[in-house]
């Protein structure tokens with residue numbers, strides 16, 4: 435393989451990898467790294483500085499220096515691009531061959547093809563994900579499952595619009611190096627998909643579309659916008675063809691929603707309420723501030739508690755004011771074989787999507803093809819024949835910084851059961867991640883990197899803030915260590931934990947839960963353990 439000057443690939447090249455790691459793709463990766471790499475590092479450093487200010491007693495607020503952007507009523511984002519007008523139901527999922535075909539056959543309007551929360555960035559997944567997307571876009575995707583003998587192919591004309599979610603700014607890609615340095619995982623995912631599929635998508639009447647995760651500021655959005663401009667110029671694609679929906683899923687970003695839309699306005703496809711990472715970020719941002727920022731057991735924090743409600747209401751209002759789509763979040767329920775559990779899961783999903791549709795969201799997410807119809811039904815009731823409800827301005831909504839920060843009034847308890855569940859889910863998820871499956875069904879819920887981050891962060895926060903559980907036990911290192919032992923033993927009753935990645939999963943979980951210094955993302959130490 436001919437590599438552009440300064441580019442190295444340090445991992446094996448499998449069958450057909452040259453179709454994705456093309457000269458153009460590698461040229462774009464090198465260009466993005468050289469033009470944007472230093473700014474990315476600086477922006478990541480700013481994240482750390484903000485956390486330090488909060489730990490020292492600071493807080494989050496709307497920015498004074500960007501008030502003019504918020505006060506200027508004249509600007510709007512670009513009109514919705516083809517394939518992104520009616521988004522009433524979006525399915526998310528990993529990009530392996532089987533899931534790709536199942537997602538394309540699901541009947542959803544949009545498929546979020548995930549290289550992020552639902553994906554482990556194993557080298558194979560990094561390259562074969564876009565390869566599967568390339569085959570899908572060319573209409574050449576099929577799969578024979580060696581385990582079941584089942585044949586898969588795309589059987590519907592009405593396929594969802596593909597929207598790819600690259601990794602967040604924090605994750606490196608160690609297997610592609612430029613000038614001796616690791617590259618940014620997100621820029622690699624962006625470049626590989628754009629160069630392989632961008633033109634084909636335009637020819638098919640849609641375009642290269644992205645979901646952008648885990649951003650913490652409008653400056654980070656500007657960095658993505660600059661990546662889009664560079665990518666379009668290198669490929670000779672008209673400016674504004676790329677579109678991106680930004681996940682508002684960090685606490686700081688909730689205070690910069692308008693500025694984020696503004697930075698990306700010619701490439702914007704709206705905002706999404708990424709509720710799971712949002713909760714993770716709430717815990718992470720104020721992790722050392724004791725009682726005012728403690729959440730109760732993970733599964734008792736619902737979307738209707740005051741601080742979550744404030745966030746989603748503000749998101750809809752902000753988007754519609756600027757002509758952008760507001761997309762709802764993931765209800766983690768997945769169908770169960772147990773009819774009673776199933777009934778509850780569908781009822782909860784319907785409640786969630788009905789509330790979102792009523793609040794003005796233009797569509798929402800599901801994690802499983804079995805949930806597509808229920809989400810569609812909830813939005814059909816509100817939208818009818820209309821493709822979206824961007825005309826619902828929600829001028830009745832008024833959300834202050836204090837509303838967004840009102841974590842203290844969240845009802846619920848911190849219990850031993852909640853602590854045990856966090857430990858058990860965290861370890862089971864890490865085992866799945868380390869073996870290459872970045873999403874897993876655990877206890878009838880979808881778990882992915884975002885939900886697992888909440889689990890491990892709560893353990894850290896409860897331990898490091900010297901919290902008393904509802905039954906009076908104090909969360910100590912000894913208690914956490916004992917519960918890890920006991921939960922591992924319980925997992926061992928149903929799974930063979932003697933081999934595979936179980937020891938690594940347990941060690942990683944223990945390490946990050948007990949460490950004095952909070953680990954920014956659990957995927958960072960986990961990625962280091964990966965070949």
Ligand SMILES: CC(=O)SCCNC(=O)CCNC(=O)[C@H](O)C(C)(C)COP(=O)(O)OP(=O)(O)OC[C@H]1O[C@@H](n2cnc3c(N)ncnc32)[C@H](O)[C@@H]1OP(=O)(O)O
Nearest residue numbers: 526527536537551552710764801802873874875880882884
């Ligand atoms: C916080 C966030 O970021 S949310 C977004 C990121 N997370 C995700 O995208 C998770 C998406 N969901 C999933 O990955 C899966 O639903 C899981 C892993 C949770 C459960 O998957 P499974 O254990 O395979 O569930 P189940 O056995 O019920 O699946 C039934 C069928 O539906 C398919 N399926 C399930 N979920 C999906 C999906 N999201 N996309 C495509 N197909 C799917 C399965 O492949 C399976 O197909 P098969 O019958 O041909 O074998």
Ligand SMILES: O=CC(=O)O
Nearest residue numbers: 708709710711884
């Ligand atoms: O990415 C979505 C989330 O909820 O996190």
Ligand SMILES: [Mg+2]
Nearest residue numbers: 551708711884
């Ligand atoms: Mg997320």
